Amino acid sequence: MSNSTLVDLCIVACSEAFRDNGEIVATGVGPVPRLAAGLAKLTHTPELMMTDGEAYLVEQPVPLGPRKYDDRKPAGHLPFSRFFDSAVWSGRRHAMVTPTQLDRFGQINLSYMGGTYQKPKTQMLGVRGFPGNTIYHPNSFFFPAHGPRVFVPEVDMISGVGYNPSKRTPGGNFSAVDLRVIVTNLCVMDFAGPENAIRVVSLHPGVTFDEVQAATGFELAQAGTMTETAMPSTEALEVIAALDPHNIRASVIKDNPPAVRAA
């Protein structure tokens, strides 16, 4: 649809990360990844599992925003108290998240920036479950504002495993490290460049590779044929609107621009 917003285009691009993933828990943290997981389940990959964001497994993705507490219909139970047993350490999960920094090796940071471990300049959340997520199951990323402060040469604190050869502890089993897709407000990237280098796969309408490179703190590879990111279908837009009745997604990308830039 030519009148789509950029955020809807990003949601559709993110949902492709979950295509044909099978019976695994699709976790989308934040409005765009969560809508993307819901869209994937309601369209191309119904076998996906997901939670209501709290502790219950639902077969009907839970819409964003205010609703009645009991509007969800639990089909199963996956509390944090079982999460490592059943989803993370079993590898039966694909998470899409937005860390504070991501570097050329796909290493991520959400712990602290600047200063030292003893005295950080800016303390953030802490590593949460990212060290386990990244060594045990597939992960993808969404960034609403592609820029050099997000895409840095090397992260300040390695909170998630990437493809950095110098961090491969000898004898360690890194076979499940599986970074899949990065979707931003400018493009879609993957890790299929030389030695898992981050590679631009498709550019959103009107975006150039040079623009993406200029907004990235390290050198990017290019796919053999970079395409234009697909526009959302009418069906996808209807599903997204139903999952986001309060239009929370409109506040994700600055000024909520259209998918096709004004000429």
Place this chain on the structure above:
Amino acid sequence: MTARMLDKRMSAGDIVAQLSDGMTIGIGGWGPRRKPMALVREILRSDLKDLTVVAYGGADVGMLCAAGKVRKLVFAFVSLDAIPLEPWFRKARESGALEVLELDEGMFQWGLKAAAFGLPFLPTRVGLGTDLAELGGLKTVQSPYDDAETLIAMPALKLDAALIHVNRSDWRGNVQVFGPDIYYDEWFARAAAKSFVSCEELVDRMEDHYPDNAAANVFERCFVSGVVEMPCGAHPSSMPPHYGWDMKAFKAYADSARDPGDWDAVKDRFVGATEAEYLANIGGKEAVTGLPLPIF
């Protein structure tokens, strides 16, 4: 003739009197959920200091850091969910005042399990390929089997005491824990030399009141050293099914961390001289039980 009945009832003050400076204290719950806040407030009213706090952190960690009670923090995150960055924790970290051991959420519960089973460590892949091992001084072990895999040896997180807030208990420490998620409360209880439990409702003999809910007894009374009835004892964190979190209270607490951000000047609002005064200040039991359960 009837046998003497076990009675572990204590006051919150009695519980805090069982703790001493320098102890390692585990705090149950998760972020802004199921936190034994009334017991944390009792610590804040005491002279206790130099604590090592082990927690999936929320305002419990933020307040204890703000009050200068924490020498070392063992954590995977400190967050109030809708207020992602806990401001008092941030201040403490950015001042360099805290010694820390930062862990992955899964490693953390693995460390509690190692402590519960009396093991020095449990092996895991988690932490490899990140900065956690180097920063935290975590060592590796090699599998003695043919695979010879190198793994992180997650050390036992042995607790001198654990503080946990539950839905119900009886005088003997038979607890019942409800709500959609009990997080790792049962492992805090088993990892600790002594666990102290506050509860929304205390009964004399569980079997005479709620025999049909025995499946909610997620950790056994041998792991409970003391119990105290403290309705609304998790406020401002959530305690399903009784009440949701108090985001207004969290917001006021978070806002108070801004300049000058002096804990001594604001602590009366968030701690109170007594728990009764605290409860009265927030509008009483009715105000707390009227808080809706959070929607995700």
